[in-house]
Every structure is written in structure tokens, then in C-alpha cells.
Amino acid sequence: MxxxxxxxxxxxxxxxxxxxxxxxxxxxxxxxxxxxxxxxxxxxxLEDDRRDLAGLAKIARIAAIPPLALALVPALLAARSVLRPVRKLRNAAERFASGDLGFRVQPKGYDEIADLTRSFNAMATKLQEDDTQRRRMEAGAKRFAADVAHELRTPLAAMAPVTDLLAQDAAAHELPPDTAEAIQLVAERTRALVSMIEDLMEMSRFDARAAPLRAERLDLRALVTKSLKLRGWESSGQVRAEMPFSIMITADSRRIDAILANLVGNALRHGSPPVIVSAHTTSDHVLITVRDHGPGIPEEAFPHVFERFYRASTTHTTSAGSGIGLALAQENALLHGGTLTAANAHGGGAVFTLALPLAVSEGDSN
Incomplete structure (x- = not known):
């Protein structure tokens, strides 16, 4: 071998x-x-063989250039004719995703790309119709809630003083026990209904972009203290403010008070005392936190915390509150150019953080 x-x-x-x-x-x-x-x-x-092979390879390369160039031109034209409608579909999908539901792509021909374009246009038309119907239903629901709140506001305004007066008589033991208990219940529910109607009216103003912002220079520590004292929370020992120094902010005092009232009231209803209200400044924000020591917010409830009428527990449907308090608090925060976020604190309990940008709020320590 x-x-x-x-x-x-x-x-x-x-x-x-x-x-x-x-x-x-x-x-x-x-x-x-x-x-x-x-x-x-x-x-x-093998030198001669190598030269022969190199020459053959050179000749093959030179001979391949003309047919390759001739084949490349129609290939590029064909690829361009295929990629152009695909590129149009991509641009249409991007515009569609950005919210331009009325954009359509004009199909050309009867090939697979044209069929895909027609299917895309049909899908876009269906989604646009569904979106229009959804917006119409949402607008109708908001208008209905605003109309109902407006119609109920006048009779409730007349009922509330009467029920409060009867409740005072019941508290003074001037009525039979059964009657007194019924009157107390009616007065409590009337006050809750009045509060809910006011919340609905306020939400309708936010929906109509008609909620005013009357910003002024104020002391945040004094505002928090006043808000807690006004509702008797500070004297009860269930709520305390941990603000060792004054923080001056520029904001609407009524709306900041409404945010604090909603957050603290929500913490007392669904959490456990003590509820701690604190505030501090960063380089670009004023942060106000409200923390309770309850079980915290369930994980499945986080995406819905600020939704209107959402309740994390369906077993407390008769609990106090309108169900839109946190939604109103978030709208008030957004009106100030800030944010409102929810989280669970380390060691237990829920913590809500109101962040006001320094472009609107300016903190300064004494």
C-alpha cells in the first residue's frame, strides 16, 4: 500500500x-x-499544479462576476418589491400601537402580502369600532354618574341636617332606644351617601378637565397637623405625624388635605394603628408617606389599587367609604404634577407615597 x-x-x-x-x-x-x-x-x-489551480480559480471568479451582477439587480428589485409592503405594514403597526387607530395600508395586488394587508386593515377597523364603542360607553357611564350625583345632591342636602338633628336627639336619649338606633343608622348612612355624592361630583370635574388648582405657599407640617386634628385622629392616638421640621410647599391646601384624609382614612379602615404620616425632601421631590401596621396590600390588588370602585375584599361591601377615595387622591396628585404610589412596607403594613415635584413644590427646612 x-x-x-x-x-x-x-x-x-x-x-x-x-x-x-x-x-x-x-x-x-x-x-x-x-x-x-x-x-x-x-x-x-506541485508548483505547476498550484499555478494551474490558481489560474482556474481566477478565471472562475472573473467569469462569475457578470452573471452575479446580472442576477443581483433583479434580486434587489424583487426583494424591494416584497419588503416595501412589509415595511408599510410595520409602520402601520407602529402608528396603530401609538393610538392612531384610523390609519390604514392600501393593498396592492393579490399576493400573500396583499392578503395580509387586507387582514390587517380588517383587524384595525374592528378594533377601532370596539374602541369607539368602549369610549362611548365610558363617556355614558361617567355622564350617568355625574347626572345621578347632581340629582341626588339637592335632596341629600336637605336630608342631612334633619338626620343630624334627629341623631343629636337620639344621642341625648330623648327618643326610644329602638328609634334612636334606627335614626343613628340612617344619619350615618346619609353622611356616607353625602360623602359619596361629593366624591362623584369631584370625579366628574376631573373627567371634564374642570378641576381647579388654587396653589399657595403653605407649611406642610401645619397642614398635616390641622388635617389630623380636624378629624379627631391625632387625639385618638391612632394617628401620629412624624415631621420634626417645617416644609414649605406651593400647593392647593384643600386638595392636599383631601389626599391626606383619603390615605389616613383608608389606612384606619383596612390597616391597623398606629398610622404614621411623615414627610421629607429629596433633590427634586417632596415625599409625603402614610404608613399603617396592618396586613398590607394583597399582591393581586396592586394593579387595581387606584381604580374606581375597586375593593380588595368582597366581604366588606358595606364598609365605609365610596370606593373612589384612592382614585380621587391620585387625580389630585396628578393635578399637582406629582404621583401617588402604593407599596408594602418592610415589617408589615401598607405605605402610600405622595411625591410632589420641586417644579410645583419647594421644600425648605428650619
Missing amino acids: AAYQRSQWKGKPWLHIGMPVAYAGDRELKNANQLSGLVVYAALP
Whole structure:
């Protein structure tokens, strides 16, 4: 069996062949076809072959350029004709995702891309119709709530003083026990209904972009203290303010008071005392936090905390509150150019953080 090996000698390629020599000829010889022990070597230069192959490769490359160029032009034209409608569909999808539901792509031809374009336009039309219907229903629901609140406001305004007067008589033991208990319940529910109607009216103003912002320079610590004292929370020992120094802010005192009342009232209803109200400043924000020591907010409730009429527990449907207090608090925060976020504190309890930007609020310590 022959052996082959390639090598380089003086920069040129060579092929070396080695082959053993065997006996051959007369069959009577006992050693016929047996190896003789001799090995024949041959060295063949490959330089000419290499030059020939290089020349053939060069010729092949040169010969391939014209047909490749000729094939490239129609290939580019074909690719462009295919990619152009795909690019239009991509741009349409981007505009559609940005909210331009009325944008459509004009289909051309009857190929697969044209069929895809028609399907896209049909989907866009259906989604636009659904979105229009949803917006119409939302507007109708908001208008209905505003109309109901407006119609109920006048009779409730007349009922509230009467029920309060009867409740005072009941508290003074001037009525039979059963009657007094019923009157107290009616007065409590009337006050809750009045509060809910006021919240609905306020929400309708936010929906109509008619909520005014009357900003003024005020002391946040004094505002928090006044808000807690007004509702009797500070004297009850269930709520305390941890604000060692004054922080001057520019904001609407009535709306900041409404945010605090909603957050603290929500903490007392759904959490556990003590409820702590604190505030501090950062480089670009004033942060007001309200924390309770209750069980905290369930994980599944976080995406819905600030939704209108959402209740994390369906077992407390008769609990106090209109169900839109946190939604109103968030709207008031947004009206100031700030944010309102909810989280669970380390060690238990929920914590709500109101952040007012320094462009609106400016904190300063004494």
C-alpha cells in the first residue's frame, strides 16, 4: 500500500510517495507476491499544479462576476418589491400601537402580502369600532354618574341636617332606644351617601378637565397637623405625624388635605394603628408617606389599587367609604404634577407615597 505526504521545500509544494516492493512472476516461487523489503520513494513537484489551480480559480471568479451582477439587480428589485409592503405594514403597526387607530395600508395586488394587508386593515377597523364603542360607553357611564350625583345632591342636602338633628336627639336619649338606633343608622348612612355624592361630583370635574388648582405657599407640617386634628385622629392616638421640621410647599391646601384624609382614612379602615404620616425632601421631590401596621396590600390588588370602585375584599361591601377615595387622591396628585404610589412596607403594613415635584413644590427646612 502506497503512502502519501505533502510538504513545503524552499517555499514550493511537493508530493512524496512511498511504496513497498513485492516479489512477482513465477507462481512456483514460494515467496511470490510477498514483500521484498525494498521501498521505492518518489518526490513530485506541485508548483505547476498550484499555478494551474490558481489560474482556474481566477478565471472562475472573473467569469462569475457578470452573471452575479446580472442576477443581483433583479434580486434587489424583487426583494424591494416584497419588503416595501412589509415595511408599510410595520409602520402601520407602529402608528396603530401609538393610538392612531384610523390609519390604514392600501393593498396592492393579490399576493400573500396583499392578503395580509387586507387582514390587517380588517383587524384595525374592528378594533377601532370596539374602541369607539368602549369610549362611548365610558363617556355614558361617567355622564350617568355625574347626572345621578347632581340629582341626588339637592335632596341629600336637605336630608342631612334633619338626620343630624334627629341623631343629636337620639344621642341625648330623648327618643326610644329602638328609634334612636334606627335614626343613628340612617344619619350615618346619609353622611356616607353625602360623602359619596361629593366624591362623584369631584370625579366628574376631573373627567371634564374642570378641576381647579388654587396653589399657595403653605407649611406642610401645619397642614398635616390641622388635617389630623380636624378629624379627631391625632387625639385618638391612632394617628401620629412624624415631621420634626417645617416644609414649605406651593400647593392647593384643600386638595392636599383631601389626599391626606383619603390615605389616613383608608389606612384606619383596612390597616391597623398606629398610622404614621411623615414627610421629607429629596433633590427634586417632596415625599409625603402614610404608613399603617396592618396586613398590607394583597399582591393581586396592586394593579387595581387606584381604580374606581375597586375593593380588595368582597366581604366588606358595606364598609365605609365610596370606593373612589384612592382614585380621587391620585387625580389630585396628578393635578399637582406629582404621583401617588402604593407599596408594602418592610415589617408589615401598607405605605402610600405622595411625591410632589420641586417644579410645583419647594421644600425648605428650619
